[in-house]
Amino acid sequence: AVSSAPPLMMFSAGKKPTGEIKDTVKNVINSKQCVIHIASEQDADLVxxxxxxxxxxxxxxxxxxxELVEFEGCDLPRIKNCHIAYGCELYEVQQMGEAPQSLVFxxxxxxxxxDEVISLDAKQRLKIHADKVAPLARLGGGEYSGITAPFAMARPK
Incomplete structure (x- = not known):
């Protein structure tokens, strides 16, 4: 997340070897929308x-x-077997760096x-269980990581 008001997310994409903007970025620019999924460790081969x-x-x-399914509240479908999906509209695209990357907000x-990865906490708020989502993080190149042991800490008042 980049901002909570408005709720913004960002992803970046390099260029194709030819120097062209990648199709993912073109598609978001042209359609003005996208779906961002949180991949799970079990999906590493597919990713x-x-x-x-x-x-x-x-x-x-x-x-x-x-396999795709309808995504309520979004014109685009989502991946059926993904635990978390964000239906988004384009906010802004910036080019950054000497070898320009597209930053897509x-x-x-x-x-x-x-429903399998959430519950209600003591204050009746939705809590996402990271251990059930098992989010996959790409570190770079062919290296990935997962969350081995999520933990909580009390926030200062």
């Missing part, structure tokens, strides 16, 4: 497979037999969280 360079117009979803409009 890596979808990073393959495809010809323009070829779909990672089709190439990897990823999006405003969160709707959220899907699988």
């Amino acid at each position: 890596t497979a979808t990073a393959a360079t495809l010809d323009h117009g070829e779909s990672e979803v089709n190439a990897n037999d990823i 999006v405003k969160v409009k709707t959220l899907y969280v699988n």
Whole structure:
């Protein structure tokens, strides 16, 4: 998250080897919307497979037999087997760096969280259980990490 008011998220994408903007960024610019998923450790092979360079117009979803479902409150579908998905609209795109990266800022409009990974806390607020989500983090190149032992700390008053 970049901001809570408005609720903004950001992702970055480099250029294709040809220097062109990647299709993901083009698609967000053209449609003015996207869905951001939180991948789980169990999906590491699929995440890596979808990073393959495809010809323009070829779909990672089709190439990897990823099942999509309707996403309530969003014009785009979400990945069926993903625990968390954010339905977003384009906020701003910036180019940064000497080898320009596209920084894509999006405003969160709707959220899907699988019931299996949430519960109510003592104050009746939704709590997402990181150990059940098992979020996958890409460190760079082919290196990934997961959360081995989530922990909580009391916040100062």
